[in-house]
Amino acid sequence: MLEISRSPLLLMLKPSLPKLGMRLLGVDLQKVLFCSFTFVAMVPVVFLGTWVQQNSLEVELKAVEDKHLLLANNISAALSRYATDLTATFTEKSENYTENLSVQAKTLLTSFNIRMLAVIHDGNQPVFKMGDAKYFPAGGTAALARIRKTASRQLPKVAISPVLMNTQQEPMIYICRVARDGTIVVAAVSTEYFQQVQKAITFGAGGHAAIVDQTGQAIAHPKVSWQTSAKDMSRLKPVQLMLSRQTGVTRFYSPAVEADMIAGYSFVPETGWGVMIPQPYAELEANVHQARTIALAISLAGLILAAGISWKITQSVLAPIRTLIFASQRLAAGLPVGDLMVQSRVLPSEIQHLLRSFEQMSLEVAQTRENLQEKVAERTHELVQEAEERHKLEQQLRAMATHDSLTGLPNRRLLAEQLQQTIDRMTRSREAAALLFIDLDGFKAINDSVGHQIGDALLIQVADRLKSGLRASDSVFRWGGDEFIVLSESANTIEDAIALGNKILDAIKMVYQIESHRILIGGSIGIKQISSHLGEVVADQILADADAAMYQAKTRKNCVVVHSSMTNLIQQ
Known part of the structure; x- marks a missing residue:
């Protein structure tokens, strides 16, 4: 292993050391990497090209089997439905053969040709x-x-x-x-329907559909003379297979186009009709030739591209490694980095030099990372606190927006949401609920006589009585002024809703002691049942019906009136 001193003189000579090592060892890392990358990239490209060359015809035949047979089966299914509907319509209209056909019957028969x-x-x-x-x-x-x-x-x-x-x-x-x-x-x-079905199937240069009857005569064929003369096609191989009630793919010679064909064929179980989807075999061979040509071109292009990319990758990878080795050693020695441009040829031992240099820098990086993590943790804690405070503020704002400031009850905004949810739930479950629209009788007179402060206190006590007298599945809302709404999912019948309304009236009529005042007050209640038989109904309609029933109750005072959705009438 060639050791490199930390002396400034040797460090200044560092750019020439990689080339010296390269000459000593006779290794060109760039060429090694280039050959390796090119070989790795070349293997799948060559494999794919070879596979396409060898299997293209098989793939085409498999595609024909899948596509043509699927088309034949689909057309057979359509003709099967047509035969079933045709015979059913004929049977129905021929039952009363002694009577004349109506215009509607003739129109129906004509629609089946x-x-x-x-x-x-x-x-x-x-x-x-x-x-x-x-x-x-x-x-x-x-x-x-x-x-x-x-x-x-x-x-x-x-x-x-x-x-x-x-x-x-x-x-x-x-x-x-x-x-x-x-x-x-x-x-x-x-036979017009068969001809329409046949004409709808065209693909390639000569692909088409043909339909024969239970004896092999042409019902629909692209060759018009065969179609109009009901040409006997029973000698054709696919027709024989169809007449024997088989389904599949076969190859045969077609006199109509004077060429070898490959066809998917099927039959109609109810009538014995046959359907085949032939295509000239030459078209498959042309597709195979085209696929092989494209595969060869792609393979060559892939090899050229792989070579170019491999060369570029080796250059882009090795140049920074050389530069980084030299720079890291100068930084470790406390010297200025200077010009980082070096030659492209390097020693394989450069990776080891790189590890040594970065080992010295790792302590500083670790300390920097630790400091950064502490700052991130502090900032994360601050962000979490800010998010919690923002969430609390959002909850407070929502509560203020959806609840009445005087009574603390949910307001009409929250009612609209819960009412629509109840309507949807009742529609899905086919159960029933009830909406009770409550108006206090004589509240305005009390409010005018004893003052708004006492009136507000009275509304608060009424709200408390309503809340305490309801079940857990029921909800009470303040609609506005002296009007309240109860949404009850426990009142599944009209009788339950009326009983709940009378219970609420009894609670409202009890004496209220507010400061030195003993106050008696009544109420009028309109009821609207919410059930699946209402069909598509919106919350506004439910509220309007309950409001109408409540105003009917106001004319009598201190009573319950039910709105009937069946007659749009108000009943007590």
């Missing part, structure tokens, strides 16, 4: 309840016989036919059922 509804009796002559003969299946008697046979075979359920051509050579699906008397009710369903 039903173009014709006919009733066929023994004479084989259809009676059209909706639509006309152009929607009837081509083939006349033979087609009718097939429909009759299909319907009879599935009696009493609704039968759904494969795609058949009507007399206008348009593809239709026929649903029918046989009544108990042998009458056949048949409806012609347009």
